[in-house]
Amino acid sequence: MPQVEQVEPPPWDGPPLIVVLWGGKGGIGKSTLAFLLAWSLGKVGRTLLLDADPEQKEGNAQELYDLLELPATFDFASEDDPAKLAGLRRARQYRFIVIDNAPHRDREILKTTCDGDLIVVPLPLDYLEARAIMSSIREIVIPTGHPYRVVMSKVDAARKAKAVRTLDTLDLAGIPVFRTHMRELVAHQDAGQMGIPITEGTSKTWHKPGKDALDLADEVLAALGLADRVPRPAWAVEKVPSPRKKTTARTRKAGS
Ligand SMILES: Nc1ncnc2c1ncn2[C@@H]1O[C@H](COP(=O)(O)OP(=O)(O)OP(=O)(O)O)[C@@H](O)[C@H]1O
Numbered sequence: 322m323p324q325v326e327q328v329e330p331p332p333w334d335g336p337p338l339i340v341v342l343w344g345g346k347g348g349i350g351k352s353t354l355a356f357l358l359a360w361s362l363g364k365v366g367r368t369l370l371l372d373a374d375p376e377q378k379e380g381n382a383q384e385l386y387d388l389l390e391l392p393a394t395f396d397f398a399s400e401d402d403p404a405k406l407a408g409l410r411r412a413r414q415y416r417f418i419v420i421d422n423a424p425h426r427d428r429e430i431l432k433t434t435c436d437g438d439l440i441v442v443p444l445p446l447d448y449l450e451a452r453a454i455m456s457s458i459r460e461i462v463i464p465t466g467h468p469y470r471v472v473m474s475k476v477d478a479a480r481k482a483k484a485v486r487t488l489d490t491l492d493l494a495g496i497p498v499f500r501t502h503m504r505e506l507v508a509h510q511d512a513g514q515m516g517i518p519i520t521e522g523t524s525k526t527w528h529k530p531g532k533d534a535l536d537l538a539d540e541v542l543a544a545l546g547l548a549d550r551v552p553r554p555a556w557a558v559e560k561v562p563s564p565r566k567k568t569t570a571r572t573r574k575a576g577s
Pocket residue numbers: 346347348349350351352353354374422423424474475476503504505506507509510511513514
């Protein structure tokens with residue numbers, strides 16, 4: 322298991338860039354993505370993960386970090402009062418603010434909380450769910466006038482080719498997409514639900530969601546018009562050895 326790398330982003334004094342996770346459906350991976358994006362962006366500049374979902378308290382993740390005596394790469398706060406959320410631009414100590422929204426929030430609340438620089442909409446690879454999300458993009462997200470991007474979430478390995486085809490179709494239809502998709506991995510449950518940093522995860526696939534998140538965060542930075550790239554921790558660039566394949570009579574014959 323790798324060591325947690327302490328990151329000390331440079332101080333910032335300017336209006337923050339606000340990234341809003343949004344999606345009309347529940348359980349599509351908004352909070353997981355918000356957490357991972359805050360974790361990645363926190364390596365580039367001071368970052369606040371703001372939980373605007375009254376049903377869930379991501380702020381509790383701070384307690385967990387304290388308990389485990391682990392350094393977090395970002396700060397946490399919970400706030401769902403639209404009036405207070407509207408004042409976020411004044412939080413000049415943060416370079417990035419990532420807002421995690423509740424599902425099914427009404428248009429007015431979305432308008433306030435998504436006074437952002439980028440709206441990120443996770444899209445599952447499920448025809449009916451995706452159709453519902455696409456219609457709420459047309460009805461709710463596009464009219465806000467804010468830039469947005471769709472990201473495919475929870476893509477299981479067997480359906481990777483389908484995810485790529487879906488992204489191409491969306492692209493052709495003029496829907497802005499991130500090319501990085503989030504693979505469906507058990508390790509997400511550690512990171513997203515329990516607030517445990519990926520580098521401390523217990524799953525065998527701990528490095529995969531980390532890599533997806535870092536690649537996605539690079540695309541987020543580009544979508545925000547920044548030239549910065551997220552510095553890669555050592556484990557993200559080192560090749561993780563894959564389990565040795567058993568040599569069978571057939572593979573021995575093919576190789577000889
Ligand atoms: N890429 C992934 N691979 C595997 N599991 C995932 C992935 N992303 C999210 N999950 C799991 O799916 C569940 C729902 O994810 P999450 O809480 O992030 O969704 P949400 O959109 O925030 O849900 P809600 O709308 O209820 O707030 C969680 O158990 C989470 O661990």
